[in-house]
Amino acid sequence: MRAGPSALLVFAYFIGALLCLSFVDPACCRFEPDGPVGQQVLWWLLAPWLALAAVSLLAQWRRWRRGSSWWAAVLAPFVLAVLLAAFTWPYLQAVNAVAGSRPASFGGEVVGRWRSAGRASIHGMRLRDTRSGALVSLRIHKREYDALRAGDRAVCDYRRGRLGFYFRWRFFAPQGCRFERG
Numbered sequence: 001m002r003a004g005p006s007a008l009l010v011f012a013y014f015i016g017a018l019l020c021l022s023f024v025d026p027a028c029c030r031f032e033p034d035g036p037v038g039q040q041v042l043w044w045l046l047a048p049w050l051a052l053a054a055v056s057l058l059a060q061w062r063r064w065r066r067g068s069s070w071w072a073a074v075l076a077p078f079v080l081a082v083l084l085a086a087f088t089w090p091y092l093q094a095v096n097a098v099a100g101s102r103p104a105s106f107g108g109e110v111v112g113r114w115r116s117a118g119r120a121s122i123h124g125m126r127l128r129d130t131r132s133g134a135l136v137s138l139r140i141h142k143r144e145y146d147a148l149r150a151g152d153r154a155v156c157d158y159r160r161g162r163l164g165f166y167f168r169w170r171f172f173a174p175q176g177c178r179f180e181r182g
Helices: 004-024 036-059 060-067 070-086 091-097 143-145
Strands: 099-117 122-129 136-138 153-162 166-168 177-180
Touching: 004 070, 004 091, 036 060, 036 070, 091 153, 091 166, 099 136, 122 143, 136 153, 143 177
Parallel strands: none
Antiparallel strands: 099 122, 099 153, 122 136, 153 166, 153 177
């Protein structure tokens, strides 16, 4: 990407997303990331950016094509669209938190644990919520993950934002989980 006003706007967009993530912890999800609801959320985040990339490619084809090979000219707007979609999620979490929230609590028996592999491992648990009966997937800290066993009872405090996503504040009013041996 050539340096210019648009490059600075994209850079500022990424920095803003990182700032949003530093204050709001999207610590809870009512769906499994690989499930149909998770895929629907990802699609609705990605679709507008892909449409914008296609329009940009059609409108600016000569300019994109001039300084690079044809495959790079075709691929660049779509790679940028995927990156912009990924960095839209923190903005949605920030709007969700700032627009208004109310306390929410999940409690019940721990059914299992999960961990995502990668450079930054994320640890979590699945529990059967006593009130709703739903299987809820929650992110937890590594030290809690290490001590947790299936059959334990857990109660986790969160906030439900205006858009319906559950979250925790990172600094202002941290919420946590309490565990009892099963």
